[in-house]
Amino acid sequence: MPAPLDRSPDVAAFLQAAAWIPGTLSAPLAPGDVRFLAAGEYNENYQVIAPDGACYVLRLNHGSQIGQDRQIEYEYNVLHALMHSGVTPKPLMCDPTPHGLDHGALLMEFLPGHALEYRRDAALAAWIFARIHTQPVPAPRDYDPPLLVQPEPVAAIARESLGLLWRYPEHPRRDIFTRLMAYHDxxxxxxxxxxxxxxxxxxxxxxxxVNSGNFLVDRSPYGNPEQDRGWLVDWEKAVISVRYQDLGHFLVPTTTxxxxxxxxSNADRLEFLRAYGEALTEAGGPAIPLDELSAKTRLLERAILLRALSWCYMAWFEYVRMDRGLKHPRTFQVIERYLDKLDAFLAHARAGTGPGCSP
Structure with a gap:
């Protein structure tokens, strides 16, 4: 995907002046040492190659999905809290107002790999979740800004969804609004x-x-999935809550x-949850019966589907009626497809079993 605006020269100039990259005082960054990687809806990322060959990622933030005025610092704090997990990128530097750049900047380690493949990598994802979910949870006073806490995740997700649905009262697709409001209830x-x-x-x-693109999987050179390495790399929306938020988001069809x-499928879903339960106990976490894992995850799946479709409804308006900062044609195509297949998604959620709708 091409960058909406490739700011590699500006990023290189900032890094040079800030001296964030070791060795750049004696060996300045060359034009090709900073390369655009990818842009999401709220961030853009650049690969940085240091004079000694080490690789980094510089992340520029465009906005917040969780109402954070200090979004880039928030993500830095999350990564710092998880830095001993072994499955997340280590944060290195952060500047909310970097000179020469109009967005907050976060420098972190570069991790190799490709996007997760559900059929092959579901067990690896379960292991990654287990490592993350057994990390110490920081107290609110440990970080500024503190990590958000959602002890009642279904209510919190429903409240967020309501905000998305009501954000643009002039939205023309009132039929979608009516159906999503009924599903919210x-x-x-x-x-x-x-x-x-x-x-x-x-x-x-x-x-x-936790969509597939937010995982990086480094394949074993011997073709053995059990020797693959993996990481979860995008942490802009992290909160402190119940583990079933991640499990539900990973499984729900709007994600996959x-x-x-x-x-x-039902069998694939239970196999993933079984793998998670085993990995969780191996990582020192609690032993949770499979039926309990499944029931609690199912409730979150229904709430997360509401949030995903509400976001699509909101984002459709921004793509069509507003000057959105980061626009991706493929993202808009998916948004339209999801809204067109709204009833199929809702029927899947209400049934609670089996695949819901084809892409």
Missing amino acids: EVMDLHRAQGGMFADEPLVIVNTE LWKTDWQF
Whole structure:
């Protein structure tokens, strides 16, 4: 995907002046040492090659999905809290107002690999989640800004979805709005009916945005999946909450169909949860029965589907009616496809079994 605006020269100039990269005082960065990597909806990323050959990633932030005024510092704090997990990039430097750049900057280690493949890599993803979910949870006073806490995730996700649905009252697709509002009410009814399902659940750091492109998988040269290495690299929306946020987001079809044609069957879903449970106990976490893992994850899947479709509804308006900072034609195509297949997604969620709709 081409950069909407490739700012490699500006990034190189900033890094040179800030002296963030070892060795650049004696051997300045050459034009080809900073290369555009990718841009998402709210960030753009550049690979930086140091004079000694070491690689880094410089991330520029364009906005926040979680209402953070200090978004780039927030992501730095999350990565710092997870730096001993072995499955997340180590943060190195952060500047919310970098000279010569109009967006906050975060420097972190570069990690090799390609996007996750669901069929091959689901067990590796389960292992990565287990490593993350067994890391110490920081106290609010440990970081500034502190990590957000969501002890009641279904209510929090429903509230966020409501904000997305009501953000643009002049939105022309009122039929979509009406159906999503009805589904929001269903999710809240489930939340009230389930009552204290998560009351005694230990809180962990969760990513909340675990699509295949946010994983990096470094394949074993011998073709053995058990020797593959993997990381979860995009942490802009992380919160402290229940583990089922990540599990549900990973499994829900709005996630898997975002960049692939994969959907989890019932058997695939249970196999992933079984792998997670085993990896969790191996990492020192609690032993959770598979039926409990499945039931709690299913409730979050329904809430996360609401949030995903509400975001698509909101983003459709920004793509069509507003001057959005970062625009990607393929993203807009997926947004339109999801809204056109809204009823199929909702039917899948209500049934709670099997694949829901084809891409």
